[in-house]
Amino acid sequence: MTFPVVGMVGGGQLARMTHEAGIPLGLKFKLLSDTPQDSAAQVVSEVVIGDYRDLDTLRAFAQGCDVITFDHEHVPTEHLRALEADGIPVRPGPDALVHAQDKGVMRARLTEIGAPCPRNRIVSDPADAAAFAEEVGGFPVILKTVRGGYDGKGVWVVRSEADAADPFRAGVPVLAEEKVDFVRELAANIVRSPHGQAVAYPVVESIQVDGVCDTVIAPAPDLSEELAGEAQQLALRIAAELDVVGHLAVELFETRGPDGKPGILVNELAMRPHNSGHWTQDGAITSQFANHVRAVLDLPLGDPRPRAPWTVMCNVLGGGYPDMYQAYLHCMARDPQLKIHMYGKDVKPGRKVGHVNTYGDDLADVRERARHAADYLRGTITE
């Protein structure tokens, strides 16, 4: 057994940060990227440029890799099965990954194992969506294409039957879900290895703006130990039942029952390092990226505990500056403790081009510092 080669499919920022985490581990990293300009392709030594939808490309890429893992969940299931048939370990495997690829499969399986979900079913047309709305107490309801969505794309809040035409245009099955009256969003991040070892990170609060993750607070403030434990147990159980290997993010709604009792419902699953876990780079003993790599190689996992009472992550979205360097310099000067993570991506308005982490003892201060830096980099504030 020698230091292995990790094959990463996809050249986005998750691959970039996984490579960063793999360097101290002494691993060899091979990247399949769409273009040489992709975020990860800029910083990795061994890059293959190619299309992950092409099986021959995937097969050639997988030669010499000890394991294949992913920056995204878009590789066709049948290609992953073909790689497995070739004898290449694929982690997470296709049978697990399909639950992060297809929201219909995910809901059916979660319901089967008794994981709490919003009421949902596949709907066939706008009239069927209206029928579903009636079943759950009326519009609005959520419609989602079962495949292809992310960051709010592929998701519609529908207020009437007439409103429900758009989701069906893509020709992809459409899942209807009740619109949950949630208190806030949480995420339970865990990492699981092939031999079944698993670690659970503290449950975080995730704040979305316009359907895009904006701020993550670790741990989620004022979350009872009981509910936090329940969320972690749920994520661990989902991972075990679905045989997930690597990082699993379970995005949750925190709800209040009619009796005022808090509860959780599963919103989405992601089987890769996840935006709600970026805080771990500076806020946990072992980052989600390091633990994802350790898991897919079946190495013992690292300690997931936090290093500071509070860590806050804010995403940096493209805004007014085509080049953020001056703003970045300003942020470093203002806050010498700020941890900036830039992805090397061209700035486009609204595009995630980086994130910042801050940590400390005082949540209000930690949060203000992250908020300020993200807003300053975006250009929405100038002082």
Added chain:
Amino acid sequence: MTFPVVGMVGGGQLARMTHEAGIPLGLKFKLLSDTPQDSAAQVVSEVVIGDYRDLDTLRAFAQGCDVITFDHEHVPTEHLRALEADGIPVRPGPDALVHAQDKGVMRARLTEIGAPCPRNRIVSDPADAAAFAEEVGGFPVILKTVRGGYDGKGVWVVRSEADAADPFRAGVPVLAEEKVDFVRELAANIVRSPHGQAVAYPVVESIQVDGVCDTVIAPAPDLSEELAGEAQQLALRIAAELDVVGHLAVELFETRGPDGKPGILVNELAMRPHNSGHWTQDGAITSQFANHVRAVLDLPLGDPRPRAPWTVMCNVLGGGYPDMYQAYLHCMARDPQLKIHMYGKDVKPGRKVGHVNTYGDDLADVRERARHAADYLRGTITE
């Protein structure tokens, strides 16, 4: 002003770890490496293979770099001047770097600025070395070739005139120094930027075995605040006087005067990230590598303060295992908080192939964990 390109000369582990630290900063990194197998060349996207001793190679490499910095101190001074004449910022610059390249120049300049040094002078032959010994109270004395030494190479403890022949064989000037009866070795690490901002890391204790750094304890245990402050002030003053840009390690002897009063003497200078600063990767808010990069780009520096009461680094030397992967797996399983840093280098007995960092509240525990992992990886213990 856009995100700049850092040109790194030398493909060793310091370049590897500087690249790792540069990824989140969003920087572009270009490497000049002797071979594609070098530690850093394995993990960097843009690598030029070439000989840093060849000016044309250096000049071609420097094209498109916004700044040139170094993994080692071996680039000829006249080449650095030529790059500067071409308009490429070289940091640290040749006039500073010569003090880390030539121990004779270093001693002369430190004496000039009143920095405390062991008594020393250039000696011309074994008889002159014997004369020097007489001046300082007799043998043994230390002889060093003024250029080319590292990790104990190029250094002799000489006990007689007959013993003093070896150092002169290389045809390089030889510096004689009194053999200091030191209590222990310390290192004061600071980082300084072109606009004169500087940060000082906590002073560490550095323990050598057979002339090679073995263990670093941060901060140095039982060091008085007064002496720690004196060491930091000394390092900052040396950096300012010599116009150092980037990381400066001042290796120090801690001494006791006849009155029992503690003091310090400068042993060596290094102008690049240094082994005595590896603990900062996991133990400080900003690592030496991140701050070195920030300094050479004249970006504001990051907070150098420690994140834990104690951090211990132990070097991993090559030993009994040609492949350390099984031992590495064992170490991860034994200590989920262990931070392993492997350099991707072939294992040769005694060669530095990685290091481990541990941190926590209890020095004895932190030290035992680092010691155990380093010994286990080397194969000197098996349980």
